[in-house]
Amino acid sequence: ILKLFDQQQNYSIKIGEVTAVNINNQRFSILIKKFEEVDKQSDALPRRASLEFIALKID
Incomplete structure (x- = not known):
């Protein structure tokens, strides 16, 4: 699991799985x-x- 973040939100994303983010x-x-x-x-x-x-990108 990777943790991605910006100034407003944090996301935990599993390698090999599709994740929706804003x-x-x-x-x-x-x-x-x-x-790696x-x-x-x-x-x-x-x-x-x-x-x-x-x-x-989802419109």
Whole structure:
């Protein structure tokens, strides 16, 4: 589960599941296909990660 956030909301998104989110008064469906950390857990924040995803804007 990844935690995504903006200034107003937090989202918990499971890898491989479609999740509906509202960001800046716009609706999106997001599917995170793959997540890999690039940096080690012991590295200082912010750490880098590789992310494969699909995001569809819903009108």
